[in-house]
Amino acid sequence: xxxxxxxxxxxxxxxETYEMIQSDxxxxxxxxxxxILGDMIGPERNCDALLNRLQNPRxxxxxxxxxxxxxxxxxxxxxxxxGEQKADALRLNQGEEAxxxxxxxxxxxxLKWLASLQFGFIELDCGLIHGSSADIGDNxxxxxxxxxxxxxxTRLDVNRLxxxxxxxxxxxxxxxxxxxxxxxxLNGESQYQQKVSKQSIIGIGAGEYYTIYDVGSDKTHFLSVxxxxxxxxxxxx
Amino acid sequence: MKHAVISCLxxxxxxxxxxxxxxxxxxxxxxxxxxxxxxYGPQPNEVVDLIRERAIASxxxxxDEDIIEGLNACECSYPSQLAEKRGHLAHEWTAxxxxxxxxxxxxxxxxxxxxxRILFVHGSPNSQHEYLLPDMNAFAALERVDKAGADxxxxxxxxxxxxxxxxxxxxRVRLQNTSNNNAEEKEIxxxxxxxxxxxSVGEPRHGSTNATYVIHDxxxxxxxxxxxxxxxxxxxxxxxxxxxxxxxxxxxxxGFEFAEQAEDAxxxxxx
Ligand SMILES: [Zn+2]
Ligand SMILES: [Zn+2]
Numbered sequence: 001x002x003x004x005x006x007x008x009x010x011x012x013x014x015x016e017t018y019e020m021i022q023s024d025x026x027x028x029x030x031x032x033x034x035x036i037l038g039d040m041i042g043p044e045r046n047c048d049a050l051l052n053r054l055q056n057p058r059x060x061x062x063x064x065x066x067x068x069x070x071x072x073x074x075x076x077x078x079x080x081x082x083g084e085q086k087a088d089a090l091r092l093n094q095g096e097e098a099x100x101x102x103x104x105x106x107x108x109x110x111l112k113w114l115a116s117l118q119f120g121f122i123e124l125d126c127g128l129i130h131g132s133s134a135d136i137g138d139n140x141x142x143x144x145x146x147x148x149x150x151x152x153x154t155r156l157d158v159n160r161l162x163x164x165x166x167x168x169x170x171x172x173x174x175x176x177x178x179x180x181x182x183x184x185x186l187n188g189e190s191q192y193q194q195k196v197s198k199q200s201i202i203g204i205g206a207g208e209y210y211t212i213y214d215v216g217s218d219k220t221h222f223l224s225v226x227x228x229x230x231x232x233x234x235x236x237x
Numbered sequence: 238m239k240h241a242v243i244s245c246l247x248x249x250x251x252x253x254x255x256x257x258x259x260x261x262x263x264x265x266x267x268x269x270x271x272x273x274x275x276x277y278g279p280q281p282n283e284v285v286d287l288i289r290e291r292a293i294a295s296x297x298x299x300x301d302e303d304i305i306e307g308l309n310a311c312e313c314s315y316p317s318q319l320a321e322k323r324g325h326l327a328h329e330w331t332a333x334x335x336x337x338x339x340x341x342x343x344x345x346x347x348x349x350x351x352x353x354r355i356l357f358v359h360g361s362p363n364s365q366h367e368y369l370l371p372d373m374n375a376f377a378a379l380e381r382v383d384k385a386g387a388d389x390x391x392x393x394x395x396x397x398x399x400x401x402x403x404x405x406x407x408x409r410v411r412l413q414n415t416s417n418n419n420a421e422e423k424e425i426x427x428x429x430x431x432x433x434x435x436x437s438v439g440e441p442r443h444g445s446t447n448a449t450y451v452i453h454d455x456x457x458x459x460x461x462x463x464x465x466x467x468x469x470x471x472x473x474x475x476x477x478x479x480x481x482x483x484x485x486x487x488x489x490x491x492g493f494e495f496a497e498q499a500e501d502a503x504x505x506x507x508x
Binding site: 203 | 371372374375376377378379380383384397398399400401402403404405406407408409410411412413414415422424425427443444445449460462464
């Protein structure tokens, strides 16, 4: 049986794009699950309509499974609902106006729901997270050192890590290699080689750029809104 | 030049004195301490005084941090509720004993000390509470040293001394993205790096009751792990006299803390 996941992030209140993705997904065979990896909100527009829709899907919508992202964390921190700090990262990067804009973009009735969202999902041997388990704002890209990527996979103890914060669409597979370890302690010396295990990091994109993951074949397909999903297509293995 | 690195003194004055004497006898004057000056042991002020007197450069350890910041460490630091309770007891006792001057001194300690391409930390460059065990995933271990911009990383916190060389590493990757239709393959060669754990002066957990520390030769790069016997009875009696949990004395005289081996030492405290 075909099982595909749709992975979406960075909608930032854009209900129109969300509706277009939903309508794309209706035409795509085998998509059983829709994961939204955070950044449902942002400062650029009012996010209430999208948040309403995510919490109360329309008939025919694929039920979204949401986790929180960098923007949600900033909002929750500013409202005192997460950690000790305020939205310091946002304030530092984009100034006070951005913080005010974010507060204005989300009606406080949504805070409870946003605060209830999880940091990530573990499905099969896949980790789905906005940045990584090291940091919600961890900017993993196709250029990130593979050492860091292995560290992030190891921390979550998964073989595949789906990440969104960088907004880039990529599939980086670790295919081989190793590292020698020579350890000396008071009992003597020992040596072994750790092999690179076959693992992947997948960047899912943001906004109108999203990803379909074929669970059975382990292939990712990078799409944009209105783009045709071609089941005969190569896909990226 | 040779220099000595000590860690995890844990308020055990007899052990600290014995180790410093051993280092002095070797004619080594350059000493770096990786923190945990206090905690568990019966002489927190005496040990901090001694380190200050001798002007030994020191990082802040997990205990030093907790004593100043208050005990907000998450429970992951302790393998069992019983161990946690004992830890809290030792924490309260130590916080009560320490003079304000010594508390200020612990508060002033840096979380890391850098000398060119050598970095000194208590746990890991990420956190004073992270354990870098000798069998940790080699790539993740290399990432800690490399990301910190060091060739050699000195750490403590595990109370088990070791020297780990990471070398001849490479990673092959295949990359697919929206701009390339055919996957791009590449191989990355990894740098050679070293992790040195200095063990523990005042709370050894490597299997013997001796205090441990390391000597580093910065010309040859060689590291020697040293064991020093000290008057354990003296410290054990002081623990009992101070009213600290007797198990701390029992541990020192048995040399292995099997009752409190962390169940998941690789767990990173996220607080
Ligand atoms: Zn220690
Ligand atoms: Zn420690």
